[in-house]
Amino acid sequence: MFGRTVFTAADQTFLTDDLILAALSDGRWDVLRHHVxxxxxxxxxxxxxxxxxxxxxxxxxAADFRYARDLISAEDTNAWLLARGLSVEDWYDALRRRHLEEEARARPIMPPAPPDPSDFLQxxxxxxxxxxxxxxxAELLARQAVAQxxxxGEPPAPDPAALAxxxxxxxEHFxxxxxxxxRTRLGRLMTLASAVSRLADVMLTPEALRKELEHRALDLVHLSCEVALFDDAPRAREAALCVREDGLSLAEAAEEAHTEAQEAELWIDELPPDLRTPLRSAGPGELLGPIAWEGQPALVxxxxxxxxxxxxxxxxxRVEQGLLDRLLQDRMETLVTWQLKF
Incomplete structure (x- = not known):
């Protein structure tokens, strides 16, 4: 599990050690120990x-895991696992334990004090x-490394007390x-933790944000709406007539159809592509539908x-996050070389 190269970014190499130390530092490793x-x-x-x-x-x-990673044959799966320090038995046991997880998490069992026996650590x-x-x-560290x-200039020094x-x-654990x-790896992790926010301070200028907003203006429209889902299209059409012809509110029409209208804040960029155009062009006081919504007829x-x-x-x-994400993603493609993906 230790000493395996995960990726390189710029002139730095990141190992499985870095992933484990990051999890240990933020408390997630101990949570895993408890669950296991x-x-x-x-x-x-x-x-x-x-x-x-x-x-x-x-x-x-196991089948879903292999499919997601394009592990067609048993040989492919075995090679993938060995490269990541796992046997087929380790892998299958971990998958099996995850199906016991809900029941297991309710059990007041604490792992023994570290360091852990090698089989438990595995x-x-x-x-x-x-x-x-x-x-x-791994993806978080790669993003932080690219930001750095x-x-x-030189990155800030890690806090000595936190490092200690x-x-x-x-x-204690390892x-x-x-x-x-x-110590060196922990110091680097601490420095990287602030890299994205420090890059944001440099790159997210008022002019950059203005241009980003102009570029994404249509997708950053958001609507305050009511949405009602119906069991079938005839009920949705009847409810639409009640609103358009009889002057009922959508909530009243939905109640007559034995469903409910829910308040919703809809962002155009979060909607499925087939819903973006009609909702982008809709105005206040307008009823849309019936339209397909999550597989059901709907009125909005x-x-x-x-x-x-x-x-x-x-x-x-959203503008700040979108601009930063695009900048980092573009540079990750050129600055990061992956050796192991999980």
Whole structure:
């Protein structure tokens, strides 16, 4: 599990060690330890009893896992797992434990004090991989590393007290790791943690935000609406007539059709493509539909249509995040070289 290269960014190399240290530092590693211990104890308490439903669910999870990673053959799967420090048994056991997770999380079982025995540590590593946590942290670190590479000057030094606290955690959990190297890696992680916000301070100028808003103005419109879903199209059409011809509110028409109208704030850029055009062109007081909404006939009544402005905090947040995301994604494609994906 240690010492495997995950990616390089600019002139820096990131190992599986960095992912584990990041999880340890923010508390997620200890949460995993608790979940794994509880699931192991629960599995042991079952006494090896046959459970066809659990077996079927685990088999389906394994198939889904392989499909998502294009692991066609058993040989492909085995090679993928070995490259990430897992055996087929480690992997399948981790998938199986995840189906015990809801019941296991309710059990007041704490793992023993670290350091962990090697077999338990391997189980936690398996959970780290199959849960998606390794992927999440790898992508976060890559994003932070690219942000740091785009910043001018030297990065800030890590806080000595926080570094000492995290290093003590490493010594407690992973005494096999070299302390000097762990200190270096922890210091880098602490520096990277602020890289994206520091890049935002540099790049998100008023002029850049204004241009981004102009570019995305149509997609940043949002509507204050009521949405009613109906069991079938005839009921939706009848409700629409009640609103348009009889003057009922959508809430009243929906109630007559034995459903409810829900208040909703709809952002154009979050809608499915087939709904964006009709809602983008709708105005206040307009009833749309019946239209297909999440597989059901729906009516949408527009109360207010909000044009995007940087004075609106919600719009400003979306403009800032969109601009930053696009900048980092573009540079990640050129600055990051992946060796392992999870």
């Amino acid at each position: 211990r509880a699931a192991l104890e629960l599995d042991h308490a079952r006494g090896g009893a046959q459970d066809p439903e659990l077996d079927a669910a685990s088999d389906q999870a 189980s936690v590593w398996g959970e780290f991989v199959v849960s998606g946590m390794a992927t999440e942290l 590479a785009l910043l001018p 606290e995290d290093l003590a955690l490493v010594r 005494p096999q790791l070299d302390a000097a190297e762990a 009544y527009v109360h207010e249509k909000h044009r995007p402005t940087l004075d609106d905090p919600a719009v400003r947040d």
